[in-house]
Amino acid sequence: MYQKLLSFIFLVSIAATNIPVMAQNNPLEAYRWQNRLLLVFVPQVEDGRLTSLQNTLNQVECEFKDRDLLLGVLTRNAPSRIGNNLISSYHEAQLRAKYGVNYNQFAVILIGKDGQPKNQLSEVPEIEKIFGQIDNMPMRQQEMANRSNHCN
Structure with a gap:
């Protein structure tokens, strides 16, 4: 009985110490x-598709921020980042594997606040379609009801 109790305590302590590691x-x-995240996977940071998307986002910066969006740019030939936060090459590779994006591919993935992918495209998205998709999400509907749009 005592041995089983010790085994149980040992297993619980191992499981508890692994929880933060899994989250990390x-x-x-x-x-x-x-x-919400708009993750852009590009073969090179100089990719014209990324430049095109960034130019579009600069024109709708307020609307982008109003939807609590952050831009993530993941590439091998420059530091990858989400918003202002750097992403390690390990985490970049992990995200590429998770979403099935090779290093020579271009992909844009919209991630909801729940952490789940909502859309995955292989071309530069029309930002109004992305905004429309977000605006139809239940959580965004709540946000719009609870706060005023200061972008107009």
């Missing part, structure tokens, strides 16, 4: 329930 292994966990 998800590079998107820090954004869950705080931000």
